[in-house]
Amino acid sequence: MSFYLTALLQGLCFAGIALGIYISMKIFNIPDITTDGSYTLGGVVTGILLTNHVAGYLILPTVILAGGLAGAITGIIHTKLKINPLLAGILVMTALYSINLTVMGRSNLPLIGTASLFTSISVVTDVNQNTLVILLLFVVAITALIAYLLKTDFGIAMRATGNSESMVRALGVNTDRMKITGLALANALTAVSGYLITQFQGFADINMGIGIVIVGLGSVIIAETLIGWSQITAVWLSLALVLAGAVVFQLVLALTLDIGVDANLLKLVTAIFVLIIVSLPRLTKTTD
Structure with missing residues (x-):
């Protein structure tokens, strides 16, 4: 049972990535690969600040600013230099690898003996339950803020930019600024996932972000499938499904390991699972 509880906790830690991918790919239709680098950046910044005993209330804002800056740079490269967004994300992700390694000073940074979000706050006595409560409160707060933002005039302009950029530009909205802001927000959320998972697992690693975009992509695809089947239009319900x-993505991977699949094949299983989720709506339409 604790095996699946760990998967549940990891799924909540990855909520920021899922929301970030939802904003970049679902709202702006931009395949942003910066995710791999900004996720690691969030973990590296968290690890460095924790080992230097920086006050906890300063760490999260710093992580958000770092992730937001990475996303903003991708947005600037795409909008101002007219570089393909996929290539822009790859360039920033590649640069972030060196930046993360330089900041951390090593490939792996353990957090043994340092305080964390989950040890500093005690809601219940059981460690796993305490972590679950903190993550639930944290994720609900972030989701509520994003849902509120997307329902404001600014959020509606962001969503409209992804749906019809030319029309929004004709209405006087600066679409370049919207894209830069959207990518900054998406990568800030991704960095928050790095902030959470680093404290949850107790270390930061330079390779922790490799392929992490598939986690967010899989989460969004699962949500899109559920949204399509249930015909949901409410913003907050869509985010809840994300x-x-x-x-669900993490629980499926946990089930895969639990039934005896070799851990070395986990990435292959992940890719196949995402492929199935992507293909399912199309196969359903073909059958109909």
Whole structure:
């Protein structure tokens, strides 16, 4: 049972990535690969600040700023230099690898003996339950803020930019600024996932972000499938399904390991699972 509880906790930690991918790919239709680098950046910044005993209330804002800056740079390269967004993300992700390694000073940074979000706050006595409560509160707060933002005039302009950029530009909206802001927000959320998972697993690693975009993509695809089947239009329900997708994704991987699949094949299983989720709506339409 604790095996699946760990998967649930990891799914909640990855909620930021899922929300970030939802903003970049679902709202702006931009395949942002910066995710791999900004996720690691969030973990590296968290690890460095924790080992230097920086006050906890300063760490999260710093992580958000770092992730937001990475996303903003990708947006600037795409909008101002007219570089393909996929290539822009790859360039920033590649640069972030060196930046993360330089900042951390090593390939792996253990957090043994350092305080964390989950040890500093005690809601219940059981460690796993305490972590679960903290993550639930944290994720609900972030989701509520994003849902509120997307329902404001600014958020509606962001969503409209992804749906019809030319029309929004004709209405006087600066679409370049919207894209830069959207990518900054998406990568700030991704960095928050790095912030959470680093404290949850107790270390930061330079390779922790490799392929992490598939986690967010899989979560969003699961959510899109559920949204399509249920015909949901409410923003907050859509975001809730994105969070559910992140949890389901991790639970499926946990089930895969639990039934005896070799851990070395986990990435292959992940790719096949995402492929099935992507293909399912199309196969359903073909059958109909």
